[in-house]
Amino acid sequence: MIGARLVNGVESAAVAADDRGLQYGDGLFETMLASKGRIMHFELHLARLREGCHRLGIPEPDRDLVENDCERVLAGLDGGIVKLVITRGSGPRGYRPPEQASATRIVSSSARPPPTREPPEALRLRICEIRLGLNERLAGIKHLNRLEQVLACAEWNDPSIDEGLMFSADGRLICATAANVFLVSGGRLVTPAVRDCGVAGVMRQAVINTCRAMGVDVVIRDLGLSDIKGCEELFVTSAVRGVRPVGEVIEVGNWSVREMTTMIRDKVQETSP
Amino acid sequence: MIGARLVNGVESAAVAADDRGLQYGDGLFETMLASKGRIMHFELHLARLREGCHRLGIPEPDRDLVENDCERVLAGLDGGIVKLVITRGSGPRGYRPPEQASATRIVSSSARPPPTREPPEALRLRICEIRLGLNERLAGIKHLNRLEQVLACAEWNDPSIDEGLMFSADGRLICATAANVFLVSGGRLVTPAVRDCGVAGVMRQAVINTCRAMGVDVVIRDLGLSDIKGCEELFVTSAVRGVRPVGEVIEVGNWSVREMTTMIRDKVQETSP
Numbered sequence: 001m002i003g004a005r006l007v008n009g010v011e012s013a014a015v016a017a018d019d020r021g022l023q024y025g026d027g028l029f030e031t032m033l034a035s036k037g038r039i040m041h042f043e044l045h046l047a048r049l050r051e052g053c054h055r056l057g058i059p060e061p062d063r064d065l066v067e068n069d070c071e072r073v074l075a076g077l078d079g080g081i082v083k084l085v086i087t088r089g090s091g092p093r094g095y096r097p098p099e100q101a102s103a104t105r106i107v108s109s110s111a112r113p114p115p116t117r118e119p120p121e122a123l124r125l126r127i128c129e130i131r132l133g134l135n136e137r138l139a140g141i142k143h144l145n146r147l148e149q150v151l152a153c154a155e156w157n158d159p160s161i162d163e164g165l166m167f168s169a170d171g172r173l174i175c176a177t178a179a180n181v182f183l184v185s186g187g188r189l190v191t192p193a194v195r196d197c198g199v200a201g202v203m204r205q206a207v208i209n210t211c212r213a214m215g216v217d218v219v220i221r222d223l224g225l226s227d228i229k230g231c232e233e234l235f236v237t238s239a240v241r242g243v244r245p246v247g248e249v250i251e252v253g254n255w256s257v258r259e260m261t262t263m264i265r266d267k268v269q270e271t272s273p
Numbered sequence: 274m275i276g277a278r279l280v281n282g283v284e285s286a287a288v289a290a291d292d293r294g295l296q297y298g299d300g301l302f303e304t305m306l307a308s309k310g311r312i313m314h315f316e317l318h319l320a321r322l323r324e325g326c327h328r329l330g331i332p333e334p335d336r337d338l339v340e341n342d343c344e345r346v347l348a349g350l351d352g353g354i355v356k357l358v359i360t361r362g363s364g365p366r367g368y369r370p371p372e373q374a375s376a377t378r379i380v381s382s383s384a385r386p387p388p389t390r391e392p393p394e395a396l397r398l399r400i401c402e403i404r405l406g407l408n409e410r411l412a413g414i415k416h417l418n419r420l421e422q423v424l425a426c427a428e429w430n431d432p433s434i435d436e437g438l439m440f441s442a443d444g445r446l447i448c449a450t451a452a453n454v455f456l457v458s459g460g461r462l463v464t465p466a467v468r469d470c471g472v473a474g475v476m477r478q479a480v481i482n483t484c485r486a487m488g489v490d491v492v493i494r495d496l497g498l499s500d501i502k503g504c505e506e507l508f509v510t511s512a513v514r515g516v517r518p519v520g521e522v523i524e525v526g527n528w529s530v531r532e533m534t535t536m537i538r539d540k541v542q543e544t545s546p
Contacts, residue, residue, distance in 0.1 A: 005290055014287035015295060017278055017379055022288060023358070024419035025298030031366070056420070057427055083366060085296070088423075093304070093356060093383055095419060095450055096426035106290055110366055133406025133470070134442050138420055145418035146297035146368060147329070147411055150361075153369035154330055169407050169442075177368055197406070 004073040005108040009065060019104055021087030024095065025144040027104070028052040028086050030202075032070075033112070033240050035079040039070055040272050041239060044202040049086065052141035058088050059103050069107035081110045081240055087144070113240065122247025122258065123236065125176065127225075128152040128164040132174055132197040140200040152177045163236060165228075165249065168197050173223040176236050179244075180204035184233035184260045188217040203237035203268075210268045229253055235261040243268055277346040278381040282338060292377055294360030297368065298417040300377070301325040301359050303475075305343075306385070306513050308352040312343055313545050314512060317475040322359065325414035331361050332376050342380035354383045354513055360417070386513065395520025395531065396509065398449065400498075401425040401437040405447055405470040413473040425450045436509060438501075438522065441470050446496040452511040453477035456504035457533045461490040463500070476510035476541075483541045502526055508534040516541055 005013055020026035030045045039045070046063065053060040070082050085106040091098040130151050138145065152164050163176040174192050175181055180201040182191045189211055194200050211218045228234060234246040234255050243265035245258040278286055293299035303318045312318070319336065326333040343355050358379040364371040403424045411418065425437055436449040447465050448454055453474040455464045462484055467473050484491050501507060507519040507528050516538035518531040 007290060013290055015290045015292075017280060017286055017288045017381070019288075019295065020423075022292065022295040022360075023302075023417070024423055025417050026420060026423050029296075056424070081366065087295075093354065094386075094426075095422040097423060099430075108290070113367075130410050131408065133408040133411070135404065135406040135421065137403050137424055138406070143420055144296070144298050145420045147299060147416055147418045148408065149368040150293075150297050150299050150370060151329070151410060153367075157372075 003108070003110065005106065006069045006073060007106050008104060009069060015104060015106065016090045018090045019087055020089060020091050020097075021085065021104060021144055025146070026056070026088045026097070027058065027144045028056065029142055029144060030084045031240055032082045032084065033079070034070075034074050034077070034082050034109075037074060037078065039082060041202050041206055043273065044205050045084075045239070048142060048200060048202060049084070052143060053086065055137065055141055056088070056143065057097060058086060059101060061086055061103060061105050065105065066107070069105065073107055073109035077109065080112055083108050083110070085144070122245040122255070123162040124160060125163050125165055125236075125246055125249045126156060126161050127249065127252065128155055128166045128177065130155065131167055131169045133169055134196040136196045139196050139198060140194050142199050149177050161250070171224065173225065173228065174198040175201075179236040179238040179241065182207065182235050182237065183223070183228060183231035185227065185231045188219055189260070189264075190219045190221065190223065190227070190231075192223045193220050201237060202239045203242065206268055206272070207237055207243065207264060210271055211264060214267065225252065233257050233259070233261050235264075276381070276383065278379065279342045279345060280379050281377060282342060288377065288379065289363045291363045292360055293362060293364050293370075294358065294377060294417055298419070299329070299361045299370070300331065300417045301329065302415055302417060303357045304513055305355045305357065306352070307343075307347050307350070307355050307382070310347060310351065312355060314475050314479055316546065317478050318357075318512070321415060321473060321475060322357070325416060326359065328410065328414055329361070329416065330370060331359060332374060334359055334376060334378050338378065339380070342378065346380055346382035350382065353385055356381050356383070358417070395518040395528070396435040397433060398436050398438055398509075398519055398522045399429060399434050400522065400525065401428055401439045401450065403428065404440055404442045406442055407469040409469045412469045412471060413467050415472050422450050434523070444497065446498065446501065447471040449509050452509040452514065452517075455480065455508050455510065456496070456501060457506035458500065458504045461492055462533070462537075463492045463494065463496065463504075465496045466493050474510060475512045476515065479541055479545070480510055480516065480537060483544055484537060486544075487540065498525065506530050506532070506534050508537075
């Protein structure tokens with residue numbers, strides 16, 4: 001039942017208008033890929049959600065309830081996207097969180113997005129103008145305050161451009177609008193730190209785990225535009241779209257080598273839980 | 274009818290679960306004080322909302338519809354708080370704004386909050402630990418991405434503390450969690466710039482306009498903790514709570530003089546449209 005939506009376990013298309021998710025973006029989400037009736041990397045999604053709940057002080061949702069909701073919205077489907085939203089629930093006016101928050105849990109399914117390009121064709125990226133503000137208290141987690149990403153995506157409507165790279169307020173490469181970024185440099189895998197902005201993506205973590213298990217060196221550090229210019233391979237990752245090679249960053253460079261990218265993509269797919 | 278809520282002009286307690294206000298905090302709000310059946314500083318609220326719609330690319334709501342909704346939620350009331358939320362409306366999954374956005378308009382009323390302290394008793398403030406990330410594209414407007422303010426308010430639960438002062442990531446004094454800040458220094462009024470974080474408050478603007486009309490010098494500039502320590506008077510402003518003198522900032526200082534604060538408060542009340 002694609003398009004099914006459960007609010008606190010009850011089929012519903014609506015949420016209370018005083019929900020703090022709507023009033024202040026006071027909540028978290030996970031967008032998960034389901035295949036053959038199973039959610040890929042479910043443990044990594046739950047771990048990030050737990051970290052988010054801990055940081056925002058929102059009660060962690062019951063795992064069994066989440067699993068049950070996911071099964072219900074996937075009923076009869078082979079695969080699709082499952083989106084889970086957890087908010088701090090309803091509350092009176094004012095920023096202060098209620099002492100007894102009763103979280104809202106929204107689980108919905110949708111069809112897998114059509115591929116922007118068939119593999120192995122590589123993605124075409126641009127550089128976004130909007131920068132990411134820095135706040136270590138909000139970095140890494142997938143919270144509902146996403147206006148920076150919304151404005152980044154509104155910067156272009158050329159369908160030949162697949163994604164946009166985003167930089168921090170102080171000029172570091174951080175991520176794409178809805179993906180993490182990796183580059184291969186000197187045979188090593190390098191990805192930006194997300195300690196003060198950006199999201200610690202589930203597919204980013206899966207790639208890091210897989211590579212380290214294979215003995216591939218993964219370096220997490222600050223990166224700039226010059227690091228992209230000099231790299232051997234470039235790819236982006238997301239839970240929904242997987243590992244995707246980048247062929248061009250407009251006005252920055254082109255890449256045709258994707259040996260390590262392909263190897264990592266295959267290995268991550270093979271070892272996916 | 275306190276507690277009334279209109280969603281796109283229809284009495285409703287619910288909003289579509291796929292509303293982008295909930296999914297991404299993709300929207301704006303205004304919290305307005307109503308007295309004697311009228312909304313105070315309505316033109317300033319509308320002007321800030323217009324600026325927000327322009328910046329986010331959300332269609333501006335029809336003024337007559339907003340006015341009509343406000344009248345309806347205030348029907349039979351002498352006064353109260355009217356909250357207006359404008360979101361980019363429902364949309365498919367993904368950050369990219371739909372080409373044809375159909376904004377959602379939520380108007381609700383609630384009772385005026387009980388005064389935390391009876392005038393002329395002055396407020397007691399603390400310094401918040403969480404800092405404000407910088408993004409000039411989001412600064413000044415009252416958007417729905419408010420996790421920084423939520424986390425700031427969660428820092429204390431001592432009821433003897435009325436508000437918390439917030440600093441930018443680079444250490445400048447910006448605002449309180451739900452108010453702007455003014456200080457009197459050398460007989461001049463000074464308030465922080467909100468060019469890269471913070472909200473351009475309606476009462477802040479009313480105070481600036483009133484003071485300039487009276488010939489009082491108002492300086493908008495970057496401020497630090499040392500500016501508070503050395504100032505003669507300190508006050509905070511909000512559309513809901515008005516102009517409120519500050520008597521103490523914990524571990525920073527105490528103020529007993531409030532000559533200019535009182536004069537400004539009286540003048541703003543007197544000239545309120």
